[in-house]
Amino acid sequence: xxxxxxxxxxxxxxxxxxxxxxxxxxxxxxxxxxxxxxxxxxxxxxxxxxxxxxxxxxxxxxxxxxxxxxxxxxxxxxxxxxxxxxxxxxxxxxxxxxxxxxxxxxxxxxxxxxxxxxxxxxxxxxxxxxxxxxxxxxxxxxxxxxxxxxxxxxxxxxxxxxxxxxxxxxxxxxxxxxxxxxxxxxxxxxxxxxxxxxxxxxxxxxxxxxxxxxxx
Ligand SMILES: N[C@@H](CCC(=O)N[C@@H](CS)C(=O)NCC(=O)O)C(=O)O
Numbered sequence: 001x002x003x004x005x006x007x008x009x010x011x012x013x014x015x016x017x018x019x020x021x022x023x024x025x026x027x028x029x030x031x032x033x034x035x036x037x038x039x040x041x042x043x044x045x046x047x048x049x050x051x052x053x054x055x056x057x058x059x060x061x062x063x064x065x066x067x068x069x070x071x072x073x074x075x076x077x078x079x080x081x082x083x084x085x086x087x088x089x090x091x092x093x094x095x096x097x098x099x100x101x102x103x104x105x106x107x108x109x110x111x112x113x114x115x116x117x118x119x120x121x122x123x124x125x126x127x128x129x130x131x132x133x134x135x136x137x138x139x140x141x142x143x144x145x146x147x148x149x150x151x152x153x154x155x156x157x158x159x160x161x162x163x164x165x166x167x168x169x170x171x172x173x174x175x176x177x178x179x180x181x182x183x184x185x186x187x188x189x190x191x192x193x194x195x196x197x198x199x200x201x202x203x204x205x206x207x208x209x210x211x212x213x214x215x216x
Pocket of ligand 1 (some may be wrong): 018019020021045057059060070071072073
């Protein structure tokens, strides 16, 4: 069954890999599944054809036969359930890897998103100057806790899993702020994720789509 995902026609980050189709592409590459991409404009994302796939008018979406999914957590989880490589077979280890996926999306990503809102969407508001340092502190708190838990391990819980894929994807979104450099083990963790051949292929594909160039 062929797989089609959606992505920005032109990502606001210009191809830095921060748009969320990258994490889905990465999961697809990790499990060796070919896929097509349908590129959508901001306008098309809010029109009925796309809203049938994604109730909130966002990317990415995932179509496979008559299955339609939205939410990157659900998409990556589906891929990890259907194909070997992203979740351990041992039941407890599997549950723990899934917990890390939720942790990435529910406990780490929210404050990172707040920063994007405070800096870019509300950057011209009078409260933005005071809000940014507060949000940075909330991110710092979570990253400190995560850094302590990771210690000197390569991955969060044994072998690389969908939990790491999601956590690295979320942490990558802090890169423009420079805050990751305060936590050398997290910076190294993210670099390990980025060095994976599957990530490299995913990054190159979205880069090529956004820039019309091959990744260098
Ligand atoms: N929780 C959703 C978030 C999806 C999301 O925010 N997508 C962004 C791109 S990374 C988007 O479509 N933004 C445009 C918009 O919301 O209008 C997920 O993980 O899939």
